[in-house]
Amino acid sequence: MQLKLLWELQELDLAINDIKRKIENAPQLSGVEEAKEYKAEKEREYGELEEKLNNDRKKLKKLELQEQKITGDRQELNDSMYGGKVKNIKELEQMQRRMDSLAEEKKKVEEEILVLMESIEEQEDNLERVERELSEGRQTLVEKENRLEEELNSLNRELSRLQDEREQQSAKIDQQYLDKYQVLAEKCQGKALAKVENDICSGCRVFISSAQRGHLYNPSAMVYCENCGRLLVRLDNH
Ligand SMILES: [Zn+2]
Known part of the structure; x- marks a missing residue:
């Protein structure tokens, strides 16, 4: 649940950054x-x-x-x-x-x-x-x-x-998740979290090891991609 909320937070942050960029570029494009x-x-x-x-x-x-x-x-x-x-x-x-x-x-x-x-x-x-x-x-x-x-x-x-x-x-999100998110977001150009799709990290396109795949089924575990370091999220509707 926390990871899903965190994922939504990241989507909001990306949208906010996108708008800020548009505001910055608008005068030049006008x-x-x-x-x-x-x-x-x-x-x-x-x-x-x-x-x-x-x-x-x-x-x-x-x-x-x-x-x-x-x-x-x-x-x-x-x-x-x-x-x-x-x-x-x-x-x-x-x-x-x-x-x-x-x-x-x-x-x-x-x-x-x-x-x-x-x-x-x-x-x-x-x-x-x-x-x-x-x-x-x-x-x-x-x-x-x-x-x-x-x-x-x-x-x-x-x-x-x-x-x-x-x-x-x-x-709605616990502080420890927010802190982790903040640190990772700075390291990963705003994309602290990556979705898992077909056992692949959507952040770096690398397969996730079977050991880690197991942890992903534990909803309270924080699992990181061994390749890019992003926090992995499994969303039920994906
Ligand atoms: Zn990755």
Whole structure:
């Protein structure tokens, strides 16, 4: 009877260890860390794109002002040249050269504006895409964190149920059996007891000697496997 209770205690202990291992591994398996990294990566990417875009928008504004100024200067120059006030040919020629150089400058600025506008449009598309990815990443992280929390709650509930059950179980067992069990469990990776199945120790798969087999029929005897040292249990229903 004591051995059967002890066997059940071992089953509880193995289940408790299994749950503890699951609790320990759950965060890593949940994918929360990866989701955090992904989110951080997207935030970084978004920040960089946004900064570059803002800089380019400022640059564009500056170029547009520059273009306006050139247009204004040309208008002014045009008015002076054709206003009839300037008669000196040399001066007029000089003004014409200035007019030509302003035209060239304007053309250059307009080209720069065009290139920059195209680049800004592309950057805006990119920013929109990264914003979408970031928002998806945030959503995924929240979902994974919630799922992990739920899983941990349920595992902890199961653990405390098993621990209560273990306490009740061990209260039914004599101290000398518990002590023996404790020592053997530490030596045998938690498996202090082994069932006897077809005269074989289920702990190490070695035949049990006929002398020991005889002792197994004495319900109060503690019989150990000569090979692995585990406490042998014969369960009637096996
Ligand atoms: Zn054995």
